[in-house]
Amino acid sequence: ETGVTQSPTHLIKTRGQQVTLRCSSQSGHNTVSWYQQALGQGPQFIFQYYREEENGRGNFPPRFSGLQFPNYSSELNVNALELDDSALYLCASSPRTSGREQFFGPGTRLTVL
Amino acid sequence: AQSVTQPDIHITVSEGASLELRCNYSYGATPYLFWYVQSPGQGLQLLLKYFSGDTLVQGIKGFEAEFKRSQSSFNLRKPSVHWSDAAEYFCAVGGGYGGSQGNLIFGKGTKLSVKP
Numbered sequence: 556e557t558g559v560t561q562s563p564t565h566l567i568k569t570r571g572q573q574v575t576l577r578c579s580s581q582s583g584h585n586t587v588s589w590y591q592q593a594l595g596q597g598p599q600f601i602f603q604y605y606r607e608e609e610n611g612r613g614n615f616p617p618r619f620s621g622l623q624f625p626n627y628s629s630e631l632n633v634n635a636l637e638l639d640d641s642a643l644y645l646c647a648s649s650p651r652t653s654g655r656e657q658f659f660g661p662g663t664r665l666t667v668l
Numbered sequence: 669a670q671s672v673t674q675p676d677i678h679i680t681v682s683e684g685a686s687l688e689l690r691c692n693y694s695y696g697a698t699p700y701l702f703w704y705v706q707s708p709g710q711g712l713q714l715l716l717k718y719f720s721g722d723t724l725v726q727g728i729k730g731f732e733a734e735f736k737r738s739q740s741s742f743n744l745r746k747p748s749v750h751w752s753d754a755a756e757y758f759c760a761v762g763g764g765y766g767g768s769q770g771n772l773i774f775g776k777g778t779k780l781s782v783k784p
Contacts, residue, residue: 597774659712
């Protein structure tokens with residue numbers, strides 16, 4: 556059974572650019588959630604996708620957007636990057652939309668210069 | 669408001685000593701409670717979870733946690749710490765289905781250092 560995978564591992568961008576992060580969910584999981592973890596902080600919920608629709612959103616601006624595909628994989632897009640967007644971005648998959656049984660990938664480290 | 673508090677930012681224990689990491693939560697409904705561990709530069713690994721039933725739950729790597737509803741606490745314990753347990757530990761609370769309840773709310777974490 557393959558776990559949650561994310562790509563790329565690391566990414567360096569400059570302020571104002573756009574970035575796309577990718578996530579493949581664990582086999583059998585139809586729900587994907589994205590979290591932002593700033594240095595020294597706990598993860599913060601960005602949004603969740605279920606059946607290719609956004610199914611809940613945290614306190615993040617609209618320049619954070621996402622997609623979910625028919626195979627349940629997902630993308631996180633961030634436009635107009637700001638320095639404060641530098642963080643570890645974690646993807647988690649789960650077999651249902653409840654706030655439990657979430658399995659995390661290794662994350663993508665984004666640095667904005 | 670829903671929140672998780674981990675009062676200890678950094679704890680140092682000697683190898684072989686016992687460990688207790690504190691977690692307090694604020695949640696309007698019956699919570700689902702979790703402890704995750706994160707090694708440097710890595711993702712989160714689930715140590716244990718509480719949904720209902722027995723308030724003392726066993727997890728991986730010899731960890732256990734006790735849910736105390738009256739104290740809104742879910743403290744993590746281990747009787748004898750190993751050097752490989754050095755990492756950051758996150759307590760999280762989740763609930764319901766979908767929408768804003770479909771996510772996990774994390775504490776800020778407790779960094780554990782282990783002295784030889």
